[in-house]
Amino acid sequence: MAAAFAAGACAQAQVGPSTAEAARYQGLHAAAHAGDAARVASLAAARGELNARDGHGRTPLHVATFAKQRGAIQALAKAGADLDLLEHDRYDAVTIASVANDEETLRLLLSLGASAKQVTSRYDGTALIAAAHLGHAGVVRQLIAAGAPLDHVNNLHWTAAIESVVLGDGGPRHQDTLRALIAAGANLQLADREGRTPLQLAKARGYAEMVKMLEAAGAR
Template sequence: MLAAAGDGDARGAARALRDGADVEARDARRRTPLLLAAAADHVEVAELLLHVGADPDAVDDRSDTPWLVTGVTGSVAMGRLLLDAGADLTLRNRFGGLSPIPASERGHVAYVRWVTTTDVDLDHVNDLGWTALLEAVVLGDGGRRHRAVVQALLDAGADPMIRDRQGRTALELAEARGLTAMAAVLRRG
């Protein structure tokens, strides 16, 4: 079951289920078949697993859940599927963050635009002291994708005045990094 889910083999996963495989089986890192499918963006396998009752909130040994990894992969299709299955948007990853934070860091524009339409807290501060907006500035490259992420967050009402642990706003961080185009986006709001 685990191998089929991780490989995106929907037929193999269905066969394993028919043969009595546990939909909540765990690998050595405590990942379930659904988490493996989500991490590899195998939507068809995830649909099957959710249909037979897979837990969309199963947590692995790194505090990842299927929903949280959609922020890493940037998969809107998987995110929608898991949201429809009742995924808990308040669960936190190993850094204390919610899915928009890694999505913003990675410049997943389509995902950030979509996730801003959900009930997820866009102003959530992770254990590093960063919101999605701050992370896009601190860990992003300042390029087109990260500027689009920042604009999407601002358009959705993310608070640009939240400060990091050193007391700096996203604008101050962009200016300090020499990200002039990013700073311009933040000034315009």
Template sequence: MNVKSPLCGALIGLCLWSGVVQASDALFRNIEQADSSAVTALLEQDAALLEVRDSRGNTPLLAAAQMNSVPLVRLLLASGAAPSAMNYKHRDILNTAVSVSNPEIARLALQAGADPTQVTSVYEGSALIYATHQAELEIMQLLIAAGAPLDRVNNLGWTALLEAVILGNGGEDYVSAVRLLLAAGADRNIADKKGKTPLDHARDKGYQTLITVLQTPVKE
């Protein structure tokens, strides 16, 4: 009678786990090297590798986006990678597209089903708030068109409009960001935790163009 001992079973499990770890490490290494052929070969061997995580909680898709690799992002999404996965800092691929200033990554992610309403980052904000903070205008347009919440308030008490004024420099890009939000229907009267509106902050900073924009009704 052939009876496997518990030790034998444990050794088999350990070997299988070791194999998964090695494949996972190889996948992230090949993503870092932008080796699409090697990534494809590994995924063909084991599709479950799509959702493994690195030490920062990044999936292969998030790692590819952080490398600013459109071909790899396209490949991983086409292979079935989860488009709304977040890492340990609660950043998703839409946040990452903002970080690397790449609207094409945001476009591909949204087309694949990335959720623009998702609460992200340690500030419990959104990709739109982050895109506004960075004045990434094309990504803002994509997110707004996809239904991103215009008036999400993060745990600092700031909406996207407030971030544009508080964290922006009052320059042309931030004026354009404010115009985009207002044209989409963002509420200019939402105040921060101290009761200050975007207009109040613009006045405090002396941002004359923003003061004018925030005082001007949006044309229908």
């Protein structure tokens, strides 16, 4: 039940601008949503507020990330926008791109200096935990390369390795995610609140391939 609750809540927590919200945007928010990099640069030069917030706490960078407007992201970064701010649900641009499985936007954000190390979301998690939960293995590898904390424990007492098991389906995507975490040296002995390790959780769910990987890595 805890896993189902967390999965559903996480899916609902990250909220991009609705069509109605986007239609009301003005200034940098409107330019960011439309991907108008020239307008972003012009407004920034005219001292537009680069880190202004909409009603949900989203900055123009958050809006551009939700809309996958990479030209606007580059223009905002060049103008000096803060790349690591959290919106009201405590998501940053890196986590937004990670949850969306938007590897290209994530790659851009990380290259511009956005952090993969922040504590985000109402679960006190990280972008890595969110990506592991969803089985976004390519994103997981990018975040690991960017120095994301492998063994962060969120307020559900789950790590990225645990989430790849308990919130996955044991299939190829989550297997690949767990494989990446193992290769990076994630601590496989960290347990959930009931004292269950990733190996024990995989065995309980009948995830044979995950069990093989974990046992080969020396997990207990």
